Amino acid sequence: MKRIAVDGLPGDPLAAAALFHGQWLPQAEDALAGGDDAVLVLPSADHTHREWRRAIVVALARKHAPRRINMIAGEGASLAAIESYLATAPGVTGQYLEA
Template identity: 70%
Template sequence: MKRIVVDGLPDDPLAAAGMFHQHWLAHIEATLGQGEDVMLQLPAADHTHREWRCAIVAGLARKHAPVRVNLVAGEGAALAACESYLAAAPGVTGQYLEV
């Protein structure tokens, strides 16, 4: 499973979604297109970011199935634990997890 760390997003949810689509989406889709499972790592954000994050990971999972993609928001040791779990859980895809 490849971890892609998405950083540099603005605090405003609309601006963050726009920047994600403009600067990160092509790279992520290229990785998924190679058949590699992906865990997207984003920084923690408040509830105003939840909808666009859920939508993007669900859309990517549908488009690139059976390759798996999940989005994890947070920091610290919980990220490594999440990555370990997701790597060993072949049925989990399209999920937005906050740790």
């Protein structure tokens, strides 16, 4: 599973979504189009970011099925545990999980 570490997102949810679409979405689509499953790893954010993050990962999963893509947010051991689980869970795709 290809890991795409997303960083540098602004605190404002609209600005963060716009930057994600311009900078990180092409990388995710390239990985999926190339045949890789992927996990997008983002820093934690408050609840105002939840909906745009969910919408992106759901749309990517639908567009690129049967490739798998998930998005996780957080830091530390709990983030690593979620990432490890997703690597061995072949039926899980299109999910946004917060550590």
